[in-house]
Amino acid sequence: MSRSQTTIAIAIVGGGIAGLTAALCLARVGLRSTIFERADELSEVGAGLQLSPNALSVMELLGLLPALQRAGTEASHVELKRGLSGRTITEVPVHAGDGTPYLSIHRADLQTVLRDAVEREPKITLRLGATLASVRPGAGSVKIGLANGGDTITADLLIAADGVRSAVAEILGLAPAVPTGTTAWRTTIEAAEAADPFDDGAGIRAWLGPRRHAVAYPIRAGRAVNLVMIAQTDESPNAARNLSAGFSNWDEQLVDLARRASAPTPWPLFATPVSRPFVLSDGRIVLLGDAAHAMAPYAAQGAGMAIEDAAVLADALARTGEPRAAAELYEAERRPRIDRVRKRVGFHRFVYHLAPPLSLGRDMVLALRPKAALRGDLAWLYDWRAPDLTHGHQDGSGPQPSGRTERRAASDRLP
């Protein structure tokens, strides 16, 4: 196959949650993009996700919230339980005052909603079976090469949304993601097998114990249950293989779910180094989602942060109209928030995995703390709302920007 030479403005590498959402947010501000996804078809491995109101505010803006609500299950709280006895410690409210829901959903359902929206959007080109193999930053552009003698593409802006093992990061010599010393064991249970634990309409359940915890929630609009068991496995390589064995004397409800679950997959958890930049090559390359800041799922925010990233980057491009200034805005806005979420992840890991007697103190403090205060502790996280992406429309319609930077027309630099 002969190589062809193409010029486009915005290239997105990776058609996962970050890449698809980024393309949709860019289209919303009038910007065209092409997504290069290495897979031949967009299909997600079977597991669930929690999506909190901050992330869902972006989906609402994109007009996708009703479809997600149909596919997911709304949660009003996360129930924290003692691992061994199953006794409820407390319930942390997760709903938002403005009515934005907190959903649990199958990844495949989220992916389908995003993919359908991408296919309906004329400003987005989705290229499947397109693996990025090289990146060459230039003065005012970036050249990317596709594997197997594929095209060379010149882009004004390269958005790396290629996940925790980002090829873009690797090619550019960034330090790789590192193991967190924890392994997740992910599985699903069909509702016929698992109706009991959720027949009271409860949302998310988390069982806490020394060096390990488990989370279960409904997916497929309540037709299945997602079960994740997470354990610190750094001390023994065998611990990952026999992860479920460590839960065998826990709460009967959890053990029962694990017994009915389909074959589990151990999933070692990696995190990108905190020092990884989100922006490279003078703003010509921007990292998004797990490529920028993969984190262990203790706060259930990896996809949420990827979704937020997408909206903030599109907003920054709409405000500034050119990659460099937009990239600066993006990093300035995202870095402090991601750092704060990372701290929360560390906090949850510490608190969830406490052993007695410290866990008894934890349980007492949590039980005594009013539920409104527990929700208040997470206000900074869940009450974040998507920027108003209507202001970037190329036809000039929509409200004017609130103005952290002076806005130029999005069409000044990018198509």
Ligand SMILES: Cc1cc2nc3c(=O)[nH]c(=O)nc-3n(C[C@H](O)[C@H](O)[C@H](O)COP(=O)(O)OP(=O)(O)OC[C@H]3O[C@@H](n4cnc5c(N)ncnc54)[C@H](O)[C@@H]3O)c2cc1C
């Ligand atoms: C056990 C577990 C539970 C989790 N639970 C939650 C939760 O409840 N809530 C939450 O918000 N987050 C959760 N997360 C985190 C969430 O799954 C991730 O943060 C999110 O999927 C990241 O999306 P992404 O698009 O950045 O990366 P990915 O989903 O990894 O997508 C990257 C895409 O890039 C493509 N790609 C890679 N390399 C190339 C290349 N060279 N060329 C072209 N394409 C390429 C891949 O094929 C893929 O499609 C959880 C994670 C784990 C492991």
